[in-house]
Structures are given as structure tokens and as C-alpha cells.
Amino acid sequence: MLSLRSVTKRYGALTALDGVSLDIARGEFFGLLGPNGAGKSTLMSLAAGLRPPDAGVLTLDGVAVTPSDPATRTALGLVPQSLALYDELSALQNLQVFGRLYGLHGGVLRERIDEALAAVGLTDRRRDQVKTYSGGMKRRLNLVAALLHRPKLLLCDEPTVGIDPQSRNAIFDYLEARNRAGLTIIYSTHYMEEATRLCSRIAIIDHGRIHALGTLDELLTRLPFEEEIGFPAIPATAALAAELGAQGTLTTLDGRHRFEPRADFPLSAFYARTEAHGLAPRLFTAARPTLEAVFLHLTGRNLRE
């Protein structure tokens, strides 16, 4: 559906996207995962036709997406990262404005607005000024405002920043329902649990490049270890911890060590060492690695921005 071929975008000396190629199929719930400044929002703005690429081509159903051709944009909806709403207007007025921009009028517009407000639980507050809404209500309104015209492709740029778990879940439920109904969604986030829950395929992007692309299981195969091992950071385990540093990655957080063994360090060798130190097996937990482990493995642990 959406295709990027060697897309590059620069801002002065900064290369925000560096030869990105990507194909997103119809009906996918595609996750775009990356740290701050990785190039996610730039990719979204190019896909939305807000900016032209400096090199490469973006096509939506075979038609080039460019700022100079607004016609292709009827097929897509954008949920901006910020709350792109008019605070002084009511929810109803906001949706009327955004619906009319897509050529919706009269009964059709009223019907779509009623549906949208009901879907995100805002029907009762439809005539209240948006500035009186909670953060979660604004986020929900921000989402449905992009869907009034029933686009084929929805671009969600970190749509759940700063909201409560209830609103986040409501947004997830709504998006999943729309995806099941056939809507293709590109979902940009840096929350691992969101990508894990929602996305059928994930691209990990950093420094303007796609570092990994695939399903969650496919991405996990990129890790050099199969399991993460956790144990308490206590004096009894100190000698073991010192030895393990050379056999993989050992991190310590909140009084617990987390050990990610090297690919050539078999778990049997690990347990042999625990026995040699006289440590009881109950001190140790083994778990399937998470998307966060993949993400940190690929993007590193250095602070960004």
C-alpha cells in the first residue's frame, strides 16, 4: 500500500532519513519504533505529504505522495503527536472543521461525527470546549478527528503520549477494531508495550535508518541470546556476577542483576557456575527476552537528545 524507495530527508547538516526503503501492506498494523530523534516523525510527515523527500520516492497505492499534490491525501489520515485541536471550539465544532476539509457535508458529516464521538466516549461532552477536556479525552478526540473521512491508511505519530491507562486502552481497543475492519495503520512510538500489543510488524529505526524489520518473533531472533536470566544483587551472588560480566551483558537495576548471555555461552555452563558457587536455583529466573531488549540491543543504551 505505502512504499518507500531509498527515501532520504535532510535538515541542513542533519540527515533525518537515510535511504529508507519500506513496504507496508494493506491491512497491516505496522509499528515504527525508535528513540527520540530517530526519524520517526520525519517519516510520518513524508508519508502524510507534508514535506517532500530530498531523494527517493514515496507512493501510496502506486501514486507518488508529494506536498504539491493534495489529492492523494484523501486516502490517509494523520494523528499528529501534539494535540492538533482548536481548544476554544467544542469537540463537535472541531470535527465539523476537519470533516469539511475532506469534503464531508450535511447528513453524512453529522453521522460520521456521531459515530466517532460515540466510539471514544465523548458524546456527552460534544458541545463543551476542548480546553475543558482531560488529556485523555483530548487524545481520543485527536484520534477520531483523523478518521472521519474513513481513510485507507492511518498515520499515528505517538498518539498516546501523557495519558492515563484507561484512555490508552480505549485508544488501543479502538485502533485494533479499526484495523480488524481493514484499516492499515502505521503506528510510531517508543513505548515497547504498545508496539508489542498492537503491531503485526515492527521496524526499528535509528539515526534515520531501518535497523530491523519484521514480526516480534523475527526481531527476537536478532538477539544473541535466547533467555534473560535475573537474580538478586546480594553479597552471595557478587562473585558470580563478576564472572558473568565476561560472558554476556550484565545490568543491575533496583537490586537485581539481569544477565543476557553471549550466543556462544550455553545456559548449561551458566547453571554449572551457580552450582560451583553454591547458589540455590530458586534465586534465578529465566524469561523470554522482550522487544525492549531487541530495541536496546539495536539502538544502544546511550542517552539521546
Place this chain on the structure above:
Amino acid sequence: MAVIPTLVRKDIANFLRNRAAVSLTFVVPIVLIYIFGWVFGLNQKDTGPTGIRLAVVNASPNPAAQKLVDALRAEKAFRVVTTFDNPDRTTRPLTEADLRPLIRDGRFRFAVVIPADVVRTDDIGLHLQILSDPRNDIEAQTVNGLLQKAIFSNVPELLGQSLQARAKQFLGDGRFNQFNRGIANSVATAFGGDPAQIQRTIESGSLGLDRITRPAKPADPTLRRLDNAPAAAPTPGTPAAAKPVPATAADFFSRLVKIDQEQVVGKNVQSPAATRLVGGWAIMFLLFAVSGGAAAFFDEENAGVFQRILSAPVSRAQLLWSRFLYGVLLGLVQLLTMFLAGHLMYGIDVFGHLGNLIAVSVFAAAACSSFGMLIAALAPNATAASGLSTLLVMVMSATGGAWFPMSFMPEFMQTIGKFTLVYWSMEGFQQVLWAERSFVELLPILGILAGITLAVMTVAIWRLNKKSIFA
């Protein structure tokens, strides 16, 4: 207690980081003080207006009349024009018949006519004429004062000739010569000198009357009114109205020097003072309103609304021109509301010129709206937009003539003022409400306002397209 110094340091650091706040606190006042300094002569030796175009028709062959013209030329307030430019680029002397059309066309706002019979034989005294378009009350009163000062300072010779001529007619040639010879002999006997020379001097009109009319020291221009019968009643609150003119020897001369004052333009205006002022005020407040719109531009950018709108089938051009159109509509409604308020409060004749007023309001609102777009294009954020617009609105209002007559400023600032949309918008409103022009006569001003709008919008759109405001 380190808390208070810490918090004070924080406020200072915040303030210094905010360039708009710094400019509003320091730059704007300094710029305005500089402009006001020029207006009120704080940085000049000689105060008062400059460069006012004054048409002078001298139909008298009398050398003393030419002296009067020269005296007017020497007055720094005036740029005296005595010739008419023909379409074929030749020139000819101005005539009285030229003056009224030229004043109606706005080429001059003041004219002095020295008629051929400035010294009459059938009457004692002189006869002069001043034609005016007193569209600005303060300027008109000041110019009137300066003209009369120049006239009274230079007419004694003419007045002496008038007295001589009248005496000659009354006494007859023989007794007239005998009378003058007697006075000359008496003067020569008492003070010395050649009686024949003294007689020639007396007959030329040089009777020393200028010593009476010459002011002891230069006075405030607004107080140099020596005539007891001004063309228009002074506006309450102006300096001339506030202080009565002291009775001097000049009162005597004002009866001998008859100055016919004719108001060529605006004489039918019902509420002159309010009509003169309303245009400038209206346009200044409109500029502040559209500047607020420029700040709102950044609010929409920050909220990401532009991204949402432009991700719809909407082009940047549509977005920008819709914002411009909104500014025009807001401006039109605001201007008409202010004129309606002027009608209700001060009796300004709005409905008699409604069509033309709407036409000028539309073009003025368009120019102001384009100014708002330019502010949004130039400023990096809403705070800077607010500071920049405050500075520009106040400077344009001051130099464009919304606060005080432009002629009170140095000529280079008057020239700058003519490049402001405030000047041309005010000019448009004056042409409608004061000069009662027809729509066709308004077309040049409407064209200039349209040109300003087009030029400013071109720059604004170019800048906005270069900014990352949209994505």
C-alpha cells in the same frame, strides 16, 4: 536566605532569554522616544513643522510682495511652490485659478494669494487670501500661525505704501508731496539726514512699522496666531484654544491686513475633529488586532493543527490565503464597527459615504492582514511576533501620521512615513470622509493599498514557505 536571590536570578535569566520581552522593554520605548524627540524638537535647534508644500500666487508687481514671497521661502516649515508643471514638462507660474483644483487633488493643503491690487488706493490696508485644506487641525492651526507671522513681519512696507496711496488719493498730488516733504524735513531737522532721501523712504512705505510687528522673540508655533478671526474654531484641548492670544500691537495690524481665509476641502464635514482622527485610530487598532492573529498562527503551529490541515487535501496556498481572508474580514468588520461608533458618538457622516468607506476599508483591511502575515513570517515564535508587531505598529502609526501631523517630523521621516500602510489607509479614509471623493477619484489610493498588500503578501508567503512552520 538564598531563596529570594535565586528566584530573582531566575527571573532575570528568563527575561534576558526572551528577546521579545527585552525589545519591548528597551528597544520599543527608545525608538518611540526618538520619534517623539524629532516631533517635539528635543534633538533640534529649531522646532516646528517642516516641508509643508505651500502654493503661492503672487499677482502683484510690487517689489514688497516679492519680499513677502521670499520670506515665506525662508520659512523652514514651508516648501514654497510658485509654478505649475504642465503635462509636457514645461512650467508656468501658478495662477489663482489653479489653486482650488490642486488643493482638492491633495497636491497642496495650503496656498497664499497676493492679488495684483494688494495695495489698494480706494481703501486703507492690504488684502491677502489663504486657501486651505485643514484636514489636520493641529497642522492647520500651526500653519495659519506661521503664515500670519510671515505676513505680518513683512507687510509693513506694503502697509506703508497703502497708507501713502490712500493719503495721496485723499490729499491730491500737490498736498501729498508737501505733506511728505514736511515730515522729511522735520525728521532731518530732529535726527539728521538727507531730507530728499528721507522723503523717498517715506514714499516707498518704509515707515518703520516692522518694528512694531516683529515679535520680540520666537514663540511656540502653535501660539503664533495673530489674527483674531481664524477660519475654523480651534479644537478644544489644543494649545491654541487653551491659551488666549494676548492683545498686542499686531491686533491693530490685523485690522489693516485683511486676510480672507477659504477652506477649500472639508467645509461641509459635520464633525471635523472626529472625522480627521477616526481613520488613524481605526487603522492602528486594526493593526494590533491582526498582529494578535499573527501570534495565533504560532499557536496553531505549536498545536500541530497545520500538520492535520495540510495532511488533508488542502494546499499551503489555500491555508495561507484563507488566513489572509480571515484577516480582511476581521479588519473590515472592525473598521466599520469603529466608524459606526464614530457616527453614534461624534456624528461622523458614515452613511453618506458608505460605499466608498467600505471600499477603502476592504483595501485597508487587506493591507493590514498582509502585515499580520508578514509578522508571522518574520518572527520565530509567538512572543517574538507580539514584540515585533508592537514595535512596527507603533512606529508605523507614529511615522504614518496616526498620532500627530507628519509635517511635524523631519522630511526624511515624512518620506519613510509615506511607505507605511498606515499613511495610505488614513489617506483613503480622509479622501472619503473629509474630501468626499468619488469612487473613481479613490482608485489611485486603492491601487496603492492593493500594491502594498500584494508586495507584503509576496514576501510573507515566500518566507512562510521557507519556514518549517507547516510540518
